[in-house]
Amino acid sequence: MLATRENVKALVDRLSDDQVFALWIILQPLAWPAEEISPEEALEIAEAKAEIEAGKGIKAEDVWRELGI
Numbered sequence: 001m002l003a004t005r006e007n008v009k010a011l012v013d014r015l016s017d018d019q020v021f022a023l024w025i026i027l028q029p030l031a032w033p034a035e036e037i038s039p040e041e042a043l044e045i046a047e048a049k050a051e052i053e054a055g056k057g058i059k060a061e062d063v064w065r066e067l068g069i
Contacts, residue, residue, distance in 0.1 A: 012020065037045070051057075 015023065
């Protein structure tokens, strides 16, 4: 049987919310390939992960303020 969009949509409609979320996690990189990041961005990400693992955090309000939200 050849999978058509309609067949796939019908199957997805039968999934639970948790299953749909898991499928979204799996399919997202296929539909939207990861963007390349600069060395500076990679360093910032590594520093942020280290802070999270060290138990440091930041208040959402501070992030929103910094982003002008």
